[in-house]
Amino acid sequence: MAQEESPAPKPPKTPKPSETPAPPAQELGTPTVIVDNLHIVYKVYGAATDAQKGNAANALMRVLRRQGRPQMKEVHAVKGVSFVARHGEAIGIVGRNGSGKSTLLRAIAGLLPPHKGAVYTDGQPSLLGVNAALMKELTGERNIVLGCYAMGMSPNELREKYDEIVDFSGIGEFVQFPMSTYSSGMGARLRFAISSAKTHDVLLIDEALATGDREFKKRSQKRIKQMRESAGTVFLVAHNLDVIEETCSRVIWLHKGKIKMDGDPTEVLAAYNKA
Numbered sequence: 155m156a157q158e159e160s161p162a163p164k165p166p167k168t169p170k171p172s173e174t175p176a177p178p179a180q181e182l183g184t185p186t187v188i189v190d191n192l193h194i195v196y197k198v199y200g201a202a203t204d205a206q207k208g209n210a211a212n213a214l215m216r217v218l219r220r221q222g223r224p225q226m227k228e229v230h231a232v233k234g235v236s237f238v239a240r241h242g243e244a245i246g247i248v249g250r251n252g253s254g255k256s257t258l259l260r261a262i263a264g265l266l267p268p269h270k271g272a273v274y275t276d277g278q279p280s281l282l283g284v285n286a287a288l289m290k291e292l293t294g295e296r297n298i299v300l301g302c303y304a305m306g307m308s309p310n311e312l313r314e315k316y317d318e319i320v321d322f323s324g325i326g327e328f329v330q331f332p333m334s335t336y337s338s339g340m341g342a343r344l345r346f347a348i349s350s351a352k353t354h355d356v357l358l359i360d361e362a363l364a365t366g367d368r369e370f371k372k373r374s375q376k377r378i379k380q381m382r383e384s385a386g387t388v389f390l391v392a393h394n395l396d397v398i399e400e401t402c403s404r405v406i407w408l409h410k411g412k413i414k415m416d417g418d419p420t421e422v423l424a425a426y427n428k429a
């Protein structure tokens with residue numbers, strides 16, 4: 155009896171690239187910052203050769219010859235950087251001195267106009283840097299008031315947050331003294347305490363944690379984590395790679411104004427340390 159031939163099993167259907175299911179939307183937060191082929195160029199006036207340098211005789215000669223200022227030099231600090239940052243990410247930015255880290259943060263904050271390309275942000279990013287503009291002649295107390303109002307808090311919110319800011323900064327009775335009497339670490343701690351008292355959609359931190367002591371670093375890392383959990387995005391520039399590794403969920407490595415690597419902190423920092 156002829157056996158009925160059973161049909162050959164069909165190979166499993168491999169989805170075409172276009173049919174590959176997209177990752178579930180909830181895995182990725184919504185984009186907060188889109189940096190698209192960003193170029194930042196500084197124009198430095200008076201970047202003259204030694205022979206042209208600004209002594210009185212050269213200046214006088216230029217006036218007599220009706221010449222303008224010495225030549226302008228361009229510094230191309232950020233060269234075609236592109237990435238997308240999302241809600242819930244804490245992104246560390248690492249790179250050697252002069253690689254463009256601070257320039258990139260300032261551009262995301264809207265403080266530097268792109269030479270080419272664009273930065274799109276959801277809401278107003280807040281830049282917290284060690285040089286953030288508080289007034290040195292005023293007391294810590296006055297600066298807290300100033301900083302909170304500048305971030306758009308109401309008098310009620312300020313009253314609610316005031317003690318917490320003083321406690322968090324750990325400056326104690328120095329809050330009554332002008333900021334000009336603070337050490338750089340105390341100033342940085344107060345700035346961090348003020349800036350992080352408000353929930354930001356996008357918070358940009360430039361080195362602020364590098365100057366704090368161990369205990370303050372721990373508290374600030376905890377606060378950054380809370381900010382991420384409240385669905386914000388945090389960018390952190392710090393030379394201390396331990397702080398970056400412990401705090402960030404993603405690391406961007408900048409080299410000479412370009413992205414050399416972007417991804418998991420352990421992998422990027424391992425490659426960066428080897429370079």
Ligand SMILES: Nc1ncnc2c1ncn2[C@@H]1O[C@H](COP(=O)(O)OP(=O)(O)OP(=O)(O)O)[C@@H](O)[C@H]1O
Binds near residue numbers: 196230231251253257
């Ligand atoms: N205001 C400025 N005017 C002209 N050039 C600038 C200015 N600020 C930065 N630069 C130049 O742009 C480049 C990038 O500087 P940037 O400060 O962004 O680097 P960085 O990675 O933050 O450095 P660091 O780690 O030393 O803080 C450098 O070549 C620097 O000299």
